[in-house]
Amino acid sequence: xxxxxxxxxxxxxxxxxxxxxxxxxxxxxxxxxxxxxxxxxxxxxxxxxxxxxxxxxxxxxxxxxxxxxxxxxxxxxxxxxxxxxxxxxxxxxxxxxxxxxxxxxxxxxxxxxxxxxxxxxxxxxxxxxxxxxxxxxxxxxxxxxxxxxxxxxxxxxxxxxxxxxxxxxxxxxxxxxxxxxxxxxxxxxxxxxxxxxxxxxxxxxxxxxxxxxxxxxxxxxxxxxxxxxxxxxxxxxxxxxxxxxxxxxxxxxxxxxxxxxxxxxxxxxxxxxxxxxxxxxxxxxxxxxxxxxxxxxxxxxxxxxxxxxxxxxxxxxxxxxxxxxxxxxxxxxxxxxxxxxxxxxxxxxxxxxxxxxxxxxxxxxxxxxxxxxxxxxxxxx
Amino acid sequence: xxxxxxxxxxxxxxxxxxxxxxxxxxxxxxxxxxxxxxxxxxxxxxxxxxxxxxxxxxxxxxxxxxxxxxxxxxxxxxxxxxxxxxxxxxxxxxxxxxxxxxxxxxxxxxxxxxxxxxxxxxxxxxxxxxxxxxxxxx
Numbered sequence: 464x465x466x467x468x469x470x471x472x473x474x475x476x477x478x479x480x481x482x483x484x485x486x487x488x489x490x491x492x493x494x495x496x497x498x499x500x501x502x503x504x505x506x507x508x509x510x511x512x513x514x515x516x517x518x519x520x521x522x523x524x525x526x527x528x529x530x531x532x533x534x535x536x537x538x539x540x541x542x543x544x545x546x547x548x549x550x551x552x553x554x555x556x557x558x559x560x561x562x563x564x565x566x567x568x569x570x571x572x573x574x575x576x577x578x579x580x581x582x583x584x585x586x587x588x589x590x591x592x593x594x595x596x597x598x599x600x601x602x603x604x605x606x607x608x609x610x611x612x613x614x615x616x617x618x619x620x621x622x623x624x625x626x627x628x629x630x631x632x633x634x635x636x637x638x639x640x641x642x643x644x645x646x647x648x649x650x651x652x653x654x655x656x657x658x659x660x661x662x663x664x665x666x667x668x669x670x671x672x673x674x675x676x677x678x679x680x681x682x683x684x685x686x687x688x689x690x691x692x693x694x695x696x697x698x699x700x701x702x703x704x705x706x707x708x709x710x711x712x713x714x715x716x717x718x719x720x721x722x723x724x725x726x727x728x729x730x731x732x733x734x735x736x737x738x739x740x741x742x743x744x745x746x747x748x749x750x751x752x753x754x755x756x757x758x759x760x761x762x763x764x765x766x767x768x769x770x771x772x773x774x775x776x777x778x779x780x781x782x783x784x785x786x787x788x789x790x791x792x793x794x795x796x797x798x799x800x801x802x803x804x805x806x807x808x809x810x811x812x813x814x815x816x817x818x819x820x821x822x823x824x825x826x827x828x829x830x831x832x833x834x835x836x837x838x839x840x841x842x843x844x
Numbered sequence: 845x846x847x848x849x850x851x852x853x854x855x856x857x858x859x860x861x862x863x864x865x866x867x868x869x870x871x872x873x874x875x876x877x878x879x880x881x882x883x884x885x886x887x888x889x890x891x892x893x894x895x896x897x898x899x900x901x902x903x904x905x906x907x908x909x910x911x912x913x914x915x916x917x918x919x920x921x922x923x924x925x926x927x928x929x930x931x932x933x934x935x936x937x938x939x940x941x942x943x944x945x946x947x948x949x950x951x952x953x954x955x956x957x958x959x960x961x962x963x964x965x966x967x968x969x970x971x972x973x974x975x976x977x978x979x980x981x982x
Contacts, residue, residue, distance in 0.1 A: 705932070
């Protein structure tokens, strides 16, 4: 049984996305926050719980509180990489369940693209990786992709299928950064960076922010939007740096997924739409396996022939994902936002029919942390 | 020419490892309780939790667990040297993996499962790096 049955997601919003040179990271956080609060019919005066993390600010909830003029009763700035914001949604739900706050605002903002295009990062150097020229994060993911190909026969074209499917979904999302058609050959033949990964196996580098508001199921009744419920949740980690990943072809999503499915009382076959953190094409293949949508090693053949593209057997990353929609450095919250919108049936051309249960999976570090959330438009039992 | 690539900044237990490299020794910790190899150096065994662990000189042999050939790189000092081979080497006698460069062969010839052996590259007066070459000079 979900421990979050008395809590609802009542608003989601993005800031301006893409290239936003006139706003800084805090501006983007605040812009997304205002949009989300307006969507719900709330104001900043209603917010008593603040949740954020950042690659730009060392004390991000303080920065956000100061900027917006909010004096929260409860804060959390969990830092587990790009998955942090999925984790923060659950941590906020837990705080509301326990009466620590009533209206929780989760906000993210990053000017990663405008700042120069590299991954915004306040990470410490890794003594046992940096001297060898590890081009992090792409080379860490490349080591994983190479091993996956070696163990299971995953092919170059199967990696490309992931990027092509994302682009097809993005063509139906007016907010997506890249919408022009893309072929398998375009991906396979784009600039080779770190074998086997090419430039188009890598997520976008954009600016952008996002926000989400949670409150009690009771309070949600008086707000503007259809409430969305958290049925299941799980998180875990296997390592910090890639040299310590125990098994390069199995991620902590196996464990986070099991926890989430168990809490929700559902399994992979019950999921109507899937939002996976696609920092690199290989991620989607790994997470489909680890979250039980196919057996280990069969992720490559699972995604082949447009199976996760529009009209395929499983709709994955219906917003276009980090590969084609946006990726300001920590993509996690965008997986939840698209899950919520699909469940509210707001996705227009890309709307999935009869969408009742969505899964969002956040990834952090170099496949280091995984956070799985199962959402529904029906209140949990 | 001054060495312009990233260097380690070892502190704590790891200093023993880097000093060993300077003396052309690959010192890898082994747990006296569960016998597991430990990399990078720590004050406890992450496998069983025991603190009875010690540095032992490793043969420096192992096999390539995975690798990637970098054709583009933004890493200082490496960006001009593409293509180069970054690898995870699984050391013989346990489960420890370490990151390294495979040197002394063309990147085209590197494969997962290939047997490799350590070579010690003095990069500065202070630091020696453990690089690996194919066994038998393949």
